[in-house]
Amino acid sequence: MPEQVKKTLYLLVIHTLLIAVALSCIFPFVWMINSSLKPNSEFIQDHGFEPPSEVNFENYIYTFTKGNLGTYFLNSILYTFLTVIAIVIISSLAGYGISRLKFKGKNLIFYMILAAMMIPIPAAFVPLYVLLKGVGLLNTRIGYILAMVNVGLSLSIYLYKTFFDQLPKDLEESARIDGCGKLRIWWHVMFPLAKPATGVVVIFNALNVWNELILALVILSRKGLMPLQVGLLKFSQSSVGLTQYTTLMAALTIAALPIIIIYLIMQKHIIKGMTAGATVG
């Protein structure tokens, strides 16, 4: 049947293209992990296309002991953790306030928050640098964390606000009749109900903070404070990073592998969260 043949041929072309692109996405990481397990001299000979003659973890040991990777890694975890917690608390409070409570200037504040999403980072990081320097928050953890909280805040408030808008008011009413204050209603009723919104907020912001570069570059110049992305850049520009390719690849593997594993475990939520975040923005 010619119709059948045509369809099979069509599917074959599509699948070839899909598989080729998919391979181009996976291959570099396999190559990276493979190369990071061999000494540099071996890598230069075989370009990392052959399995290591013997597995050795010297590169990994070097990146942790001399390359400072451990510090960068812990810094990144600290920044991500604190920023996300702060964003969730502050933005769910604000989202609840804007959605349910009455006060003067509420709409103005909400529009301001929406407008802030339009301000591009390149127009904002220069004055931020001068301001932070002026108040002595440059090169401090708290300065960077607050700046990152600010970056994620407007989108998160919007997500919480729209989520709370859709919730029925009955539960709140009954809690109020039971004598709950507003803060307790937020904590015991609204916040637990908002789990789907919280999921999106946590995933979107966690990835955002983990991968953030420009603010970290501008605000943090002390080695002990740098997060992983800036640390990797620093390491790649050191004499070891420029010449010892396999050591650099060990560092990249350390940075990439946790994300890849977390991504594979939670891929459904991550894809949903990232697209929800991006679509709103």
Place this chain on the structure above:
Amino acid sequence: MNKKEQLINFSFVAPALAIFSFFYIIPFFYTFWLSLHKASPTNVLDLNFVGAQNFKDIFSPQIFIVLVAVVGIFLILFALKNKFQKLSLNNKKGLAQTLQFATIAIGGACLIYAATTFITISRQAIDFNPDLQWWNSVRRSFYITLWGLTFQNCLAFILALGVDRATRTGKLYRVIFFLLPVLGEVIIGLLLRIMLSHYPGVFNHLLENIGLGQWAQNWLGKDMALATLAVSHCWRGFGYGFIILLAGLQTIPEQLYEAARIDGANAWHRFTKITVPMLVPIIFLVIILTILGTVQIIGLPMALTRGGPAGKTTVSVLRIFYDLNNSHVGYASAEGLILGLILVTLSFGMLKISKKMKS
């Protein structure tokens, strides 16, 4: 509702508002102020007022005058058309009128300023000398954006169509294609740096092995670096568009295609008459996201080439960052303002076009 309750209610947004004011609102207005200053090379906080000098340096005085004059004329026309009545000012006629007069006054001031500067310049015979370093970096950003809009989005669209047609859910492909956007730009940039650099030449070696040796070249050299950066960016970023477009494709009901097939529409007609029209809002979303994401790239060039060789891959945000590093705070602010203005204009323009397409 009494005052105390208002205060309690307001306290829910207070923390958000406090962070916002310090990190967004104050910096936003501060940029304008900063852009009129020059910092001393030793201390960034030591600012000297220089007026519009930074903008004159960026645009060259001649173009700057023209721009100021155009803005002045625009403001006056805007005020004369009396658009302020349309703004909902609670029918306060006095306020609308004051705004109108203020706008005319500002517009007039712009025109006078342009005229006087024109006279002084024409006497001094100043050379036409815009800051090419900056405008070239903007051009590079837009060159990469052009690649993103064409190559990256076409790739995303073709792959999304393929997955939608050929597999039931495409879960595996979704997971694989979205891996690159999830990983940081720095990791991917450094990985590509090792792969593409002339020594040890992994990518060239790969090309030779599959019989394409004549294509081997210095990918990060002076001639190729910008194109390499653009293609790398597309490769890293297509996953986003792919996921969004695929989600859009899967919302188109199958019955529509069935009905069209019964009516005798061929595949091409089904594509142009059903798929594309249904996807218009999503396509515009992807285009806006691509523009915003690509004009602002910094991580990938930072990791891949650090703006080199010889500044051939210094994109606009990287240029601003380098200026800031050299303590040219005022100049960097002015550049940031210009770039911000371009971005906001572009995204608003796209939104307007998409609204027109919808109706």
